[in-house]
Amino acid sequence: MHQDVTDLRNFYYRSTLGRAAQQHIRNNLIRMWPEAKGQTVVGFGFAAPLLRPYLAQARRVIALMPAPQGVMPWPAGQPNVSVLSEETEWPIETGHVDKLVVMHGLEVSEQPSELLEECFRVLGPGGRVIFVVPNRSGLWARSDRTPFGHGRPYSQGQLEAQLKRHAFLPEAHVNTLFQPPSTRRFWLKTGTSWEKLGRRFSMVMAGGVLMVEATKRVQMPAGPGVHAKAPSRLKVLEGLGAAKPETARLGD
Numbered sequence: 001m002h003q004d005v006t007d008l009r010n011f012y013y014r015s016t017l018g019r020a021a022q023q024h025i026r027n028n029l030i031r032m033w034p035e036a037k038g039q040t041v042v043g044f045g046f047a048a049p050l051l052r053p054y055l056a057q058a059r060r061v062i063a064l065m066p067a068p069q070g071v072m073p074w075p076a077g078q079p080n081v082s083v084l085s086e087e088t089e090w091p092i093e094t095g096h097v098d099k100l101v102v103m104h105g106l107e108v109s110e111q112p113s114e115l116l117e118e119c120f121r122v123l124g125p126g127g128r129v130i131f132v133v134p135n136r137s138g139l140w141a142r143s144d145r146t147p148f149g150h151g152r153p154y155s156q157g158q159l160e161a162q163l164k165r166h167a168f169l170p171e172a173h174v175n176t177l178f179q180p181p182s183t184r185r186f187w188l189k190t191g192t193s194w195e196k197l198g199r200r201f202s203m204v205m206a207g208g209v210l211m212v213e214a215t216k217r218v219q220m221p222a223g224p225g226v227h228a229k230a231p232s233r234l235k236v237l238e239g240l241g242a243a244k245p246e247t248a249r250l251g252d
Contacts, residue, residue, distance in 0.1 A: 002108045003150055005070035008046045011147055017183050020191050022049040028174050032213055039098035045105025048074045064090055088114040095124040103132035107151035116166040123216050130213045133159060140208025143181045148208060159212050168214040175207030
């Protein structure tokens with residue numbers, strides 16, 4: 001079930017813990033996608049907090065917000081680029097998106113398969129998508145004080161298997177939000193240190209959020225296809241090895 005846009009806005013823009021979470025997730029996104037010059041960048045769910053670095057360089061930025069969640073104007077103080085849309089019917093032409101970010105979209109969707117099909121549809125050749133979901137093994141999925149405590153959390157294997165079933169090819173993954181989802185001053189002040197420690201020991205530490213990057217898998221054409229007809233060989237040398245025909249003798 002989708003959360004209300006007001007609750008999401010208050011967490012990411014008006015709480016210290018939410019602003020810290022926004023910064024850590026966005027920093028990882030920038031490491032994975034350092035630039036988007038001249039490209040079309042789209043966010044779905046509540047991905048707006050992650051898209052600001054691309055506003056100045058991308059050809060176009062769109063923040064799609066599903067109808068069950070609600071929409072808010074974004075970005076503040078600039079021309080609005082947020083759009084209210086149906087969860088599985090986006091107002092975007094097929095194959096026009098270069099980069100897609102889905103946050104607070106997949107894990108709360110009641111139609112995850114149809115949502116993934118829509119993600120596949122809008123991505124263009126060479127397009128990439130990053131799914132940001134609660135990590136099943138992390139602390140954030142166990143606390144309903146944050147948006148990541150709602151919906152279905154994923155393990156890396158579960159998410160990648162679901163993406164493969166919908167013709168996506170997982171390319172990279174990142175764990176983030178290693179600090180506990182606590183508003184206590186100690187955890188908030190040491191959040192950056194926890195992130196550095198978590199990236200270094202990610203094999204033994206579970207981050208609260210999983211980020212998986214994927215591309216569209218190009219399918220081979222179905223059916224027997226068209227068989228190319230091999231050109232016939234030149235018959236210049238044909239008959240050299242055959243017996244010579246008898247010539248008619250005069251008088252016969």
